[in-house]
Amino acid sequence: MSRTFYVTTPIYYVNDVPHIGHAYTTLAADVIARYKRLKGNEVFFLTGTDEHGQKVEKAANAAGETPLELADRVVKRFQALWEKLDVSYTDFIRTTQERHKNGVSHLFAQVLAQGDIYLGEYEDWYCTPCETFWTETQLIDYKCPDCNRPTEKLKEESYFFRMSKYQEQLLAHIEANPDFIQPKSKRNEIIAFVKEGLRDLSISRTSFKWGIPVPGNERHVIYVWFDALANYITALGYPDQSGNFGKFWPVDAHLIGKDILRFHAVYWPTFLMAAGLPLPRKVFAHGWWTVEGQKMSKSLQNVVEPNMLIDKYGADAVRYFLLREVPFGLDGDFSHTALVHRINSDLANDLGNLLNRSTAMINKYFDGIVQTPGPLSALDQAYRAKTEAMVTQVDAHLDELAFSKALQAIWEVISAGNKYIDESAPWALAKDPAQHERLGTIMYCSLESQRIIYHLLAAFMPKTATKALSYLSWDAPPTEAGLKWGGLATGTKITKAEPLFPRIEEGTRD
RNA sequence: GGCGGUGUAGCUCAGCUGGUUAGAGCACACGGCUCAUAUCCGUGUUGUCCGGGGUUCGAGUCCCUGCACCGCCA
Numbered sequence: 001m002s003r004t005f006y007v008t009t010p011i012y013y014v015n016d017v018p019h020i021g022h023a024y025t026t027l028a029a030d031v032i033a034r035y036k037r038l039k040g041n042e043v044f045f046l047t048g049t050d051e052h053g054q055k056v057e058k059a060a061n062a063a064g065e066t067p068l069e070l071a072d073r074v075v076k077r078f079q080a081l082w083e084k085l086d087v088s089y090t091d092f093i094r095t096t097q098e099r100h101k102n103g104v105s106h107l108f109a110q111v112l113a114q115g116d117i118y119l120g121e122y123e124d125w126y127c128t129p130c131e132t133f134w135t136e137t138q139l140i141d142y143k144c145p146d147c148n149r150p151t152e153k154l155k156e157e158s159y160f161f162r163m164s165k166y167q168e169q170l171l172a173h174i175e176a177n178p179d180f181i182q183p184k185s186k187r188n189e190i191i192a193f194v195k196e197g198l199r200d201l202s203i204s205r206t207s208f209k210w211g212i213p214v215p216g217n218e219r220h221v222i223y224v225w226f227d228a229l230a231n232y233i234t235a236l237g238y239p240d241q242s243g244n245f246g247k248f249w250p251v252d253a254h255l256i257g258k259d260i261l262r263f264h265a266v267y268w269p270t271f272l273m274a275a276g277l278p279l280p281r282k283v284f285a286h287g288w289w290t291v292e293g294q295k296m297s298k299s300l301q302n303v304v305e306p307n308m309l310i311d312k313y314g315a316d317a318v319r320y321f322l323l324r325e326v327p328f329g330l331d332g333d334f335s336h337t338a339l340v341h342r343i344n345s346d347l348a349n350d351l352g353n354l355l356n357r358s359t360a361m362i363n364k365y366f367d368g369i370v371q372t373p374g375p376l377s378a379l380d381q382a383y384r385a386k387t388e389a390m391v392t393q394v395d396a397h398l399d400e401l402a403f404s405k406a407l408q409a410i411w412e413v414i415s416a417g418n419k420y421i422d423e424s425a426p427w428a429l430a431k432d433p434a435q436h437e438r439l440g441t442i443m444y445c446s447l448e449s450q451r452i453i454y455h456l457l458a459a460f461m462p463k464t465a466t467k468a469l470s471y472l473s474w475d476a477p478p479t480e481a482g483l484k485w486g487g488l489a490t491g492t493k494i495t496k497a498e499p500l501f502p503r504i505e506e507g508t509r510d
Numbered sequence: 511g512g513c514g515g516u517g518u519a520g521c522u523c524a525g526c527u528g529g530u531u532a533g534a535g536c537a538c539a540c541g542g543c544u545c546a547u548a549u550c551c552g553u554g555u556u557g558u559c560c561g562g563g564g565u566u567c568g569a570g571u572c573c574c575u576g577c578a579c580c581g582c583c584a
Contacts, residue, residue, distance in 0.1 A: 185515060189582045192513055196583065258581090327523090331580095338522095345536075349549055357546035364545075408535090422551045427544065499547045 004044070005036040006248040010256050011048040011093060011231050014074040015055045018081045019296065020289050020304040020334060021257060024322050028286065028403060029255050030087045031323060034459040035398050039480050044248045046235050047082070048093035049075050053224040057210035067210045068096060081306055085315050086462050093235040095227055101212050103234030104227050107275055108203075109215040110239075116165065116274040122158035122202045125151040133207070159204040159214060161226070166270040167198040173269065173279060181265045182284045182401070183329035186258060190265045201267065229268045233277070250278040253401065258285040284401050287331035304334055316461035317343050317501065323403040323460060340504050347501040350414050357421060358446045359471055359497045365430050370447065370492040371440030380445050383420045384485055387413055387449040391483050394456050403460075410456055417449055447472060448488045455482045464500055471497045 009025045012018070026047055033045035051071040060070040075094060082089065093100060111117050124133045125142070127149060134151060143150055171194050174180055174187070181187040204220040205211070211221035230238075232254065236245035256264050264283045272279055288295075291302045309318050321339045324346070326332030362368055376384065390413045397406035424442045429435040451469065455478040458465035465478065473492045474482075481487075 185581075188514055193583065196513095262582095325522095333522095341536080344547095348547060353546055353549050355546095357550075359546095361545045411535095418550055419552095421545075422543070425543080425545090430545090501547085503547055503549085 003041045004248055005033075005041040006044045006236075006251045007032050007036075007046070007253045007255065008232055008251060009047040010254075010260060011050040011095065011228055012078060013050045013053075013055075014071045015053075015059055017074065018078050018306060020291075020306055020309075020322075021296070022078070023081065023085060023306045023318075024289065025255050025257060025286065026082060026087055026089075027085060027319050027322055028328060028401070029253075030085075030089070031319075031403060031459045032253065032255075032398060032401065033088060033090075034462065038455070038459060038478050039395075043090065044236070044244065045088065045090045046093060046232065047087070047089045048091075048231060048235065049078060049095070050224070050228045050231075051075075051094055051096045052211040052221075052227055054205075054208040054210065057208055060210075071096060084307065084310050085319065088462075091235050093231050095212075095231060099237070100231060100234040103238045104212050104222060104230045105215050106239050107230050107233075107271070108222055108226065111161065111271070111274045112159075112215070114274070116162045117159050117203065118162070120158060120160045120200075120202075121155050122160075123153065123155045126154035126156075127151045156206055157220075158202045158206070159217075159220060160200040161203045161271070161274070163198045163201045163267070163270050166273050167194060169273055170194055170198075170266065170269055174265075179282055180279070181261075182282060186261055186265075186285045186329075190261065193262065194266060198266070198270070225263050225267060226271065229263060229271065232268075232280075251280045253282045253284060254280050255284055255286065255401075258287060261285040284329070286328050287326065289326075290331065290333045292335045293333055309339075313339060313343065313504075314501075316464045317347060320347060320407070320461055324407045325404070327404045328401050343501055344503050346411065348499070348503045350411065350418065352497075352500040354414055354417050354421075354446075355450060355468055355471065355497045356499060358417075358443065358450065359494050361426050361430075362443045362447065362494050363496045365426070365439055366443065368494045368496070370444060370488055370490055370494060371437070372490040373441040373444040374437045376441065376445070379420065379424060380441065383416060383445055383449060386416050387452055388485060391452065391456070398459075406456075407460065410453060413449060413453060417446060417453075420449075421446060444488065447494065448485060451488050452483055452485065454478075468497070468500060471495045 007029050009029045012022050029045060029047065033043050037043045049071065051067070056067050056070060060067040063070060071094070079092065095101075108117065122133070124135060126133050133154075133156075171191070174191055174194070178187075181190050201223075203223040203226045204214050205223060206219055206221070209221060211224065212227050214220035214222055232251060233245060233249060236248055237243045238245045238249075254264055261283070264280075264285075269279045289304075290296065291304055294302060296303050306318070313321075317339070321342050324342065325334075325338065359368075362370070390409050393409040394406045397403075397409060421442075426439055426442050429439040429442070451472050451474060454465045454468045454472075454474075457468075458478040469475070469478070472488065472494055474487075476482075
């Protein structure tokens with residue numbers, strides 16, 4: 001009965017340190033993974049690191065260490081960050097692991113054996129000092145874009161993948177599956193790109209050593225993207241069908257940044273076609289974050305360091321902000337004022353305050369004990385219906401990875417919850433003993449709606465949800481059954497809540 | 511240069527197959543409540559819906575054109 005769900009982030013290149021962009025993709029994957037688990041799916045959530053390639057080799061040399069030593073160091077930083085952000089990944093793959101190298105070799109050998117990989121010559125502009133090939137369009141005045149020194153046209157022996165062979169098949173698949181590549185604007189770009197014609201792809205290098213050797217020809221190292229993309233199946237144990245690979249492939253969603261869409265929407269599917277494997281169900285390219293209106297870059301020194309944000313605002317606030325502020329798929333701007341604003345108005349005023357006022361009242365009026373609700377008035381029923389509708393809406397939005405819409409739908413009910421209290425005015429009823437049952441019913445509806453809200457929010461803000469639910473004496477982990485109205489039992493002891501998100505005074509920022 | 515997209519209140523954006531007085535959130539102003547983290551609720555202001563032309567009984571919504579910005583490709 002249990003369905004499976006497989007979601008991935010890209011594997012992050014160890015030549016870079018974690019920044020807000022990495023955190024964004026990973027958090028999105030975490031939210032969907034947590035939600036699918038709550039819905040009863042068996043979830044496989046994969047993230048990891050890409051550790052091969054010339055840049056890593058050179059950076060390691062420069063630092064006087066081996067590439068693997070460099071990778072070990074950076075991997076720890078990623079893993080520490082994910083822990084800090086409460087990222088619930090199932091597996092963390094490193095491309096230097098044996099399981100991965102074996103899988104990649106197998107994939108390469110198989111495609112080679114069937115004739116879709118052939119040995120040829122790769123010709124492009126080469127910068128000798130940098131030991132790097134550039135395409136003509138990358139050159140600046142025929143000079144190396146990295147070091148500005150002259151380049152020369154050079155030939156290198158290389159293995160090629162017959163990508164051209166799969167052009168029509170890929171196009172047909174994209175057109176037959178409207179949700180395969182998302183968002184739609186990106187899908188159009190890929191269709192246009194494929195229609196212009198796919199050329200065979202160079203998938204090996206002889207100019208450096210730090211990578212997986214081509215089976216049967218150790219002078220060649222497998223091209224970094226062929227190596228990296230395969231992580232999505234090697235982590236499942238490919239080519240062994242008996243375990244996770246048979247169980248979880250094809251993947252339900254590859255979440256990626258828009259800069260690597262072509263690799264995931266063109267290269268990867270054609271590799272899979274050649275290998276006779278099913279294609280991913282969905283590839284979703286999200287947007288970029290600018291920072292205070294400016295493009296993030298090392299030279300501007302405005303790269304947002306997630307650790308600093310978490311220390312300052314807390315993991316859940318960061319998680320909420322990133323997924324609420326911008327529709328998944330569009331670019332967004334990160335700013336401290338926007339973040340503080342979201343914390344104060346959405347989290348402190350709307351969400352937190354609702355929990356506070358309701359838990360305070362039930363303690364004041366009923367010593368914190370949940371009463372058996374009487375008949376629901378029209379007002380109560382409308383509120384309940386809105387809460388129930390939210391559960392369906394959130395489910396639909398999350399199916400489309402529309403995180404921000406899902407949160408909006410939740411916040412509509414939070415707003416309705418504040419309004420509900422206002423309109424039913426419990427403090428007035430409390431003065432009239434004859435209204436005792438009515439008062440208990442209102443408390444019930446308010447808290448029950450919130451209990452369901454925190455079940456949904458558990459995917460987005462796990463710590464906050466756990467804490468809020470504990471005030472409602474709900475200590476079990478959130479489940480799908482918990483999304484149904486009526487879960488709050490008569491006699492439950494409600495604790496008066498401490499503020500979940502204290503307001504942040506504007507202007508106290510550094 | 512080719513293909514695609516965008517241009518709607520101060521800000522960020524919704525507005526599907528054209529149909530009465532163009533919406534939401536935030537911000538701002540005023541009013542109300544007091545259970546609550548000076549929180550919550552209500553009301554209200556601002557829009558040549560980028561410019562121009564056209565189709566139509568009727569267009570933010572379709573067509574043409576101009577401008578601006580963005581993306582992909584070259």
